[in-house]
Amino acid sequence: MTASNHRRTKGAGTIIHRKDGSWEFRREIERDPATGRRRYISAKGRTKSDARERFDAKIAEMERTGLLPGAKSPYLKDYAERWLEEYRLNVKPTTYRTRAGRIHACMEVIGCVRLTDLTADHIRKCMRVLSKRLAPSTLKDHYVSLKMMLDQAELEELIPVDPCRRVKPPRVEPTETRILSPDQPKQLIEAVPNRGAKRRGPASTVDVDEMWMLLFELAFAAGMREGERYALMPYELEQRDGVPGIHVQQQIQQYGNPDEAVIPGWLKAEHLYGILWLTTPKTHAAHRFVPITESLWQRLWARIKRLGIGPKDLIFTNSRGNPIRSGTERYNWNKALKAAGLPEVTIHSARHWTASMTARANMPDDARTAIMGHTSISMTNHYTHRDTASLARLLGQAIPDLHDDTDVVDVQVIDEAA
Structure with a gap:
């Protein structure tokens, strides 16, 4: 409620002197393009000059950033x-x-x-x-x-x-991601106990070795992303129609320290430790059920029971009980590769290996995208690398024999130097 309302020329705004003695400057701007409702810019102050100063500052800021047309275009x-x-x-x-x-x-x-x-x-x-x-x-x-x-x-x-x-976008030549051959992931996993990595903290060497072996196996066998594997909890292990598997429904991401990170209202995120947060999967498609072997299922549960891991506790942690970091996993991955005498490949290449093996097995496109947690088959194909053996087999099935062996002529090679 106003004590007095002094009208100014159109576009200049309105000065309002309220009953409590405060002042308000108000100016109508263009209607909201989405709703058609009238919009105003206003500023209040204990004195008329204070209100005017705040109003002018707000107008200047809106003009500076382009929210309000001004005399000059914003930088x-x-x-x-x-x-x-x-x-x-x-x-x-x-x-x-x-x-x-x-x-x-x-x-x-x-x-x-x-x-x-x-x-x-x-x-x-x-x-x-x-x-x-x-x-x-x-x-x-x-x-x-x-x-x-x-x-x-x-x-x-x-x-x-x-x-x-x-302007033409900068040219980018595609680079091929190097992956392991079909039988090499097993060699990598078996080499974990021999990797020679230094152990820190009170954790058992057997438990630490088992952790890396399971994490690497999940990367290959389930195609799980790094953050999804780090965030794995017992409650995500499910059996559907008698089939053991992992219901991937969360991941760990680096969002920053709690006093610095800005978490949008629509994003579900829980602070875990340091800059690490427990949050939802990368996309809606990444929320998926991935079947795993009975052997892997049993070994995961054996670890959970032996270490007394609760339903919503992390299955994999460091010696201090904190979440696994990518740098630590990368260090142990490289050590295992070296111990196994395998070529240097990135740990993310394990997902490329999974996509490639599903293609090798002629798995339908919809099943492949579902396993990988991709939104389209084009992305899954980007992760797919056909090995020479599978290409030769497929080509052999597609192309008939174009040469009749009965027409082969025996040729005797004579050594003239003899």
Whole structure:
């Protein structure tokens, strides 16, 4: 309720002096494009000058970031700041961290250009500068990130067209992920006790060796992602129609310390330790049931019972009882590879091995994507690498024999030097 209401010219706003003595400046802006409702910018203060100062500051900030049309177009770096704040609310913290890093790198090159002055040449310059220190695939992701932001600026009508549309994306040549042959994962797992890794803490050597053997086996046999394996708990072990398996429904991710991490309201995440959080799988498709062998099932349960692991406790932890870290697993993985005399491959290649083995067995596409937790067969095919033996077998089944052995002529080779 107002004590007095002084109307100003249209667009200039309204000054309101309230009964409690406070003042409010209010200005109507364009209607909400989604709902059509009227929108206002307002600021309150104990004095008229205080309210006016806050109001002007709010207007200046909105003009600076492009939320409100002003006399000048916002600088690209200011618009990026606002875009990232909105983007942060709709993605997982790891996705935001990666995207923000890409955007900030671009802003170091072209951030001081105003949005309306931005051209395709600025985009090309940005890519040229960044290409001196970035791998092609990473450079392309910088381009994609910049395009995402400028597409939004175009939708907001801050620019007539996204200049990225006039620039070819950086070229990236596909790289082949090296994987182990069909029989080599078994050699790797059996070499774990001989890897020679130093043991720290009070944990039993047998328990530690068993942990790495089980983690590596799950990577190959179930195609589980690293975070999914680290987050495995007894309650996820289920039997469906008499078939033992793992109901993958969570993962561990690095979201940051609790006092720094920004967790969107829609994301279910529970802090575990340090920067590690227990959260939902990567995608909806990653929430899946993966059958495992009876042998693996029994060995998992034997560990659970022997160590007294509760239904919602982590099956795999370090000597201090904290979650496994990727760096520690990578160290033990490389040690086991060396002990087995196997080629150097990444631990993520185990998922490529799983996808390749399912293709080798001619598993239907829908079953393969379900096992891998992918959203499309195209992604599963990206993980698939056909080995020479399986290609030869398939080609032999497809191509008939084009030569009649009865026409073979015996040739006698004469050694003229004899």
